[in-house]
Amino acid sequence: QVQLVQSGAEVKKPGASVKVSCKASGYTFTSYGISWVRQAPGQGLEWMGWISAYNGNTNYAQKLQGRVTMTTDTSTSTAYMELRSLRSDDTAVYYCARCMTTDAFDIWGQGTMVTVSS
Amino acid sequence: QSALTQPASVSGSPGQSITISCTGTSSDVGGYNYVSWYQQHPGKAPKLMIYDVSNRPSGVSNRFSGSKSGNTASLTISGLQAEDEADYYCSSYTSSSTLHVVFGGGTKLTVL
Numbered sequence: 615q616v617q618l619v620q621s622g623a624e625v626k627k628p629g630a631s632v633k634v635s636c637k638a639s640g641y642t643f644t645s646y647g648i649s650w651v652r653q654a655p656g657q658g659l660e661w662m663g664w665i666s667a668y669n670g671n672t673n674y675a676q677k678l679q680g681r682v683t684m685t686t687d688t689s690t691s692t693a694y695m696e697l698r699s700l701r702s703d704d705t706a707v708y709y710c711a712r713c714m715t716t717d718a719f720d721i722w723g724q725g726t727m728v729t730v731s732s
Numbered sequence: 733q734s735a736l737t738q739p740a741s742v743s744g745s746p747g748q749s750i751t752i753s754c755t756g757t758s759s760d761v762g763g764y765n766y767v768s769w770y771q772q773h774p775g776k777a778p779k780l781m782i783y784d785v786s787n788r789p790s791g792v793s794n795r796f797s798g799s800k801s802g803n804t805a806s807l808t809i810s811g812l813q814a815e816d817e818a819d820y821y822c823s824s825y826t827s828s829s830t831l832h833v834v835f836g837g838g839t840k841l842t843v844l
Contacts, residue, residue, distance in 0.1 A: 718783035
């Protein structure tokens with residue numbers, strides 16, 4: 615079946631980096647983009663950015679520009695999101711999601727909890 | 733870029749209908765027919781319920797419907813069921829230079 619499976623929970627210190635993976639299966643990986651969305655504890659959803667799995671083009675939320683990098687490995691149908699210079703307010707569940715259209719996300723990963731704490 | 737505006741909570745009894753609003757601007761909701769709605773149960777990933785204002789993905793109950801008027805989009809759930817109790821988020825494409833997609837703050841639906 616179509617699914618996205620993400621890597622496990624991470625605990626990082628302020629200033630460190632984290633790289634979350636998202637492995638796709640059940641569909642042609644390069645036919646859809648992948649967006650990353652995060653959700654701080656008890657808060658709403660926040661769009662972080664998008665990457666085309668076809669050609670690697672990216673579009674990042676301006677507030678994260680310079681700290682976030684999204685990549686894909688088409689040989690393993692895996693998308694990656696790296697966030698650098700972590701702060702306590704980066705503590706959140708990070709989701710990858712398949713872009714059914716430019717702005718609608720029809721398949722979601724199970725989420726990866728990233729905790730930033732000294 | 734501010735989040736789209738949703739009511740914090742709505743409630744209804746089983747069998748009733750409820751509507752959740754989502755207000756934006758002409759740069760997002762009002763300017764494009766690219767509004768989506770997501771259902772999220774506690775501890776779970778969001779689930780797409782409506783896309784492009786009023787389209788349902790395969791497998792989503794026809795009790796869920798979407799519409800838009802001006803800068804406000806709406807999600808209507810008819811024949812409320814206990815399992816509909818969840819958080820609901822709207823989202824929209826935006827022409828903002830700082831974002832591509834903006835979400836609403838979320839609405840907690842309680843089935844009484």
